[in-house]
Structures are given as structure tokens and as C-alpha cells.
Amino acid sequence: MRFCPEESFIPEKCTGCGTCFHVCPTGAVTISGGSLPDFEDSVCIGCGHCGVYCPENAFGLKPLEHEGIPGPEGFRRLLENRRSVRCFSDRIPSEEEIRELLSILDQCPTGRNAQGLLVVTARGEGASNRFSGPVVRLARMLRRTGLLQLAGALTGMRRVFARLAGGEDLVFRDAPVVIFFFVPGRNPTGRTDGVIAATTVMYHAVSMGLGTFWNGVAERLYPLFPSWHLAGTSGMRLTAVLCAGYPGREPFGMFPGRDYRIRFEGTEKRGGGSSC
Template identity: 30%
Template structure:
């Protein structure tokens, strides 16, 4: 049974919650919104009804509108600010050798968790390495395993480039993690309707919010391949449970370099349909 409560002393009967329910589960009865018992099983917990109520009259699934942060239009970024954020973003491969504050990492993760998911299932898992010393240990374990596989002739030709990573590290090059202090790995439950889409949206949200805090990121395809195909046992250390599969990895930390201008790009390739 869905906990759906309306404060009739506050409700003005505007019907916004009824109009905005994605599955049309709400109805007006005697000027008050109602979630009929026969429809409760279909509620996906999206909280649209909760968020759209101007009067803070509606509670659902234990969420109290008085405890929720109100949206301030004055705090929303202007288009020029969003353009600067998006077009000024760069993949960071040079990082400062210091940890982010734990409070900042928590804020980045909590905000990324608000990203939309298919059917609002919210079945992702964020595995985060929040200490550079831990990531250093993980790097060493992965490189040692890659070297063992190479020496045993167990690396497929498609992954032959990875065999050079241990020697590259000895020469001072961190091909796997670019000497970043932190790593985010997103995994998804196997039964999600849109697992990869959910992960990519969440990680894009993470990186844009991180950028606003001066934190750089890198979509780490090499680490993703290594964790998925070469050193899958490392997924256990990352806390990825049975019934989940790894989607993607992202390095992050304070950049050691700063960019002076946006990269010049060609115009978008667009096919206008008439």
C-alpha cells in the first residue's frame, strides 16, 4: 500500500498533481486528489505529484514536503553559464595528488543519484574509491594481474595493448587511471529496463556537477575494459554484487592543468525531418 496523504487544510484543489502523474493514477474526488487502492500497485515513486504541489499539501512514500528543498529560480544557471559549463568541459588526464574532501564527494554522489532512470527503478550502484591510497593499491593489483596474464599467454590479441601497461607504469605512465586520486564505477542490476542509459545519465550528471566544483573527470574506457574483461575479480573488491553488471568507470579529482578556452568544434550534424 502506497502512503499517499493530502493535507486538506492546505490543498486548494488545483489538480496539478492529477494532471502531472505520468501514469494517470490520481483522480480528484470532492476537490481533493486521491490515489485509488486499485491503482497503487502501478505507482513508480517518481514524486511528480509531490514536487508539483505549490501548497506543500501532499506527502507520498514517507516524503515530507516541508523537509524538501524548494526550487529557487534565482539559483538556476543562465543559458550562457550552462553553455560555458558544457562546452568548456574537457577530459582530464592530469590530476593533483590530493584527495577531495569527503563531504564534497558525498555531495557529488548524492546529486548524481537524482538523475532520471528508466521507469524510475533506480537500480544503479555507485562504487567509489574516495582515497588515493586505495586507488594506488587497486592499480597495483590490476597491473600485477595483467602482467601475470601476459606472461602466461592468456591475453587475447584484441587486448594486446594492455600487456604494455605494467611496463608503462614502471616508466611513470599510469595508462589505467591517469594518476587520478579517485574512481567512480557504476554498475546496474541485471533486470533493469535501461541499465546502460541509466548509468550514462547518472555519470554525465556527476561530471557536470563535479565541473561546477572545479573537479575534473575522465570517462575511463581502458579501466572499464580491464575491470570487465581482464581483471573481473576486482569487481568484488569494488562491492559489485551478484546480479549486477559493470557499466562504466570514471576517474575524478582536482585538475593539475586548467584550460583557457573552449575547443573549436564543427557544427552539429543534423538531419531536419520535414
């Protein structure tokens, strides 16, 4: 939902501190003449910052709950326990569990508060068969023409392509749940909103004891298979595909960590080891 400051504002609680004016990202709040703010609906994007940061709660929002927020160590532990899961158990998450998994989406940020996310879920025994079948048939057709063998030789994936043509689901991994994340075709921030949403769901899955893996192959193949196209997604752009379910195997080791670089632009090293 979009926040409407005009409808929520409680004038008698306002002290005229100007916080709402300073935190508004679009300049929709003005304070002129009197001490009470004015809200310009044509500019407001409904992000709710004016209400969230109001020290007097002059917009009647539910107070934040700070208990239970993990510290840096607890949050890092959550990330360390996330591993891509490609072996799923026979236990199929219930519809209620999937709804709980996706309920975190109401906390996902979107560019200019566009809120245009569409999430489509395929769930149940053989949920991925609809999508893996066409891939297997294509692989077998390419094998008959010799193109699959050539592609395998050029990419070094001869064995993988052979398993695929043999009927093994190496794209969706027989996942009991497949989640597609769409954004409007003209989304102001491109595919970023969908990637943020999928990432949030991925980590929420860890907290629920579920496993996921990012299916970049399916995302790229989606335009090529008309049978994959999902109802109600016309004009939408697929941004991410997550496969999910209960892990069939548990990890025992911790990944050693990935390489990255940090650069502080514009800092100047000074004597005594200090920097600014």
C-alpha cells in the first residue's frame, strides 16, 4: 500500500519541528507561513518517510519494535548459513509456508516506491516439470543434429549436456517450488527491484529452514520457451527466478569466503596513520 500523509496527519500532535520536510525525498512537504506542514499530492510517492521519522508520531504509525533484531554477529551467521540448495527433499512446503516466505516482500524497497512487483509461484510435486520438459526436448533435438555435442566440446560441458539430453533436470533440479519475480516493463529502476526482492526472500528462506538457489539459466531461457510464459505477466519483465524447498542434504562446512575489493574514493592519508 502507499502511505498518504494528508489522510494520516494528526495536526494537534505536530510541533512544527520540520523533520518531515527534511526527510522527504521528493520535496512533497512544505512548511510556509504557519508551523504545520503542507503535502503536495502530485509530488508525493507515498514512501512514508515523513511519518516514520516524525518524533511525535503525528501520523499515527505503529511504533517500531527493536527487540529481536540480530546484531552484526547474528546477521553474519545467517549469511554464512546460506548455501545454494540443489538437492531437495520429498517434503513439499505447504501453501501457508510459501505465503509466509513471501510475506517479507512487504518490507522490500522499490525505486521511487513504485511497488510494482509481481511474484508468481509454481508449487507441488512435479512443479518444475512444466519448465524442465521443453529444455530436455530441445537438448535431445540438438543431440540428433550433432549441435549439442559441438556445444559441449566448445564449452567443456559435454557431460552436463549429455545428462540433460538423458532426461535429468539440471535446470530446475526437481525443485518443489519455483518462484518468478517480475517488475513492470517500464520500471523506474529496471530489474533492481526484483533482484532486491528475490535476495530478501532467499535470506528469509534460511530463517525458515528452507533452501533456495538462484536460477539464472531459467531467467535467460524464459523468453525462448513460450510454454513457460505465465498468465498475467504481459508487459512485465522477469528479473529473477528462485527454486526453493526443504534441503535434501545438509551442509557441514563453511565456505571460505569470496574475494572482493574495497576502495575509499577521495581519502587522503595523513601523518600518524590517521585518514579523513
